[in-house]
Amino acid sequence: MLPLPKPGLDARTVFTTCTATARPETLRARLQDLKDHVAKAAVEYETAAAGQALHTLGHLQHQPDGKPPPTAGGINEQLTKTYKSRMVPKRSSGRDFYDQLLSEAPDGRCALCGQGLADTLDHQLPKTAYPLLAVTPANLVPTCRDCNFYKGEQAPATAEEQTLHPYFDGHVHDYVWLTARIAGPPEPAISFHATPPPDMPPVWAARVLRHFTTLKLARLYNPQAGLELRSLSRSLHRLPPKEIPEHLRERAADWAEENPNCWQAALYRGLAESTWYAEEGYKEPWH
Ligand SMILES: [Zn+2]
Incomplete structure (x- = not known):
């Protein structure tokens, strides 16, 4: 997970702008009547997210x-559409906000x-279950798109079921929890694992595991x-x-400066800890 600063955009302004072009006028009025609810939900959301x-x-x-289920043409469906029809399409009234949020990707x-x-933009809490947060x-x-797909429409029922939130969970990198295991000899192999350290608070530890599994990160990093x-x-x-x-240790430290839980930092930590790799393993054909 890459930590990001929380967006400076105001939830009420984004919602009001996105819904300004809704037609017919009766629908626009119905949606804009909800702006206080949307603004209040956004405040509750931020407080909750900051407290895991x-x-x-x-x-x-x-x-x-x-x-559920949302009535066809009902207000919940229209709120959800505020994202799909009034924020995502090029030239839609909310597209500038969409582009601004996307441009913050490191x-x-x-x-x-x-x-x-x-x-793309992923809804941390799914818009189908939380229509009021569709454009928050x-x-x-x-x-x-893969992470967006894997995360799907899951809404956490417990603290432990929350995947990591880039805007609120930067402290997860106060701990080293991504590891790479080097197997060999005879067959050299590498695999990535989420291994929360013993001093990591249990909710953080559970969330790290949830994040790693839900997004199939082992499959991505291998x-x-x-x-x-x-x-x-x-090179070696x-x-x-x-x-x-020493070269492997330096590489591990350099990547950890970037992010202690990026796959490169985990890889070089694992290699630096493997006496076999430094002496013989690097000569093997790695696949
Ligand atoms: Zn991804």
Whole structure:
């Protein structure tokens, strides 16, 4: 997860702008009547997110209409459409906000996996379950399409079920929790794991595991590591063997400065801890 500053956009302004072009006029009036509800829900959302408590917002689910399923043409469906029809399309009234949120992706990368291209916005709390938060800026995170798909429509029922939130959960990187295990000999292999340290608070630890599993990060990082290992092997063959362990430790430290839980930092930590890799493993054909 790549931490991001919370968007400076005001939820009421975004909602009012997005709904300003809704037609017919009766629909526009119905939507704009909800601006106070939307603004209030946004404040509650931010307070809950800052306290790792998005699961406590159950009272906002399926509001203002009530229980699911949403009535076709009902106000909940129209609120959801405010995102799809009035914020996402080019030249729609809210598109500038969409572009602004997307442009905050660090180096254009997905804030959830840190690897994919950020080309969409993910609703941290799904818009179908939380129509009032459909265009709330703090609920919209720049992500890749895979993460958006894997996260799906899940709404957390407990604190532990919350995936990490790039706007609110930067402190998760106070801990090192992503690890790479080097297997070998005889067959060299690498695998990534979420391994929260013992001193990590239990809710953080559960959330890290949830995030890692939901977004299938092991599956994403493994092939990246294979490519890196082949390139690294060529570099290490040019180094005096006694310098290899220190070189690996330096690479691990350099990546950790970037982000202690990026796959590269985990990979080099794992390699630096493997005596076998530094002595023999780097000569193996890594796939
Ligand atoms: Zn992603």
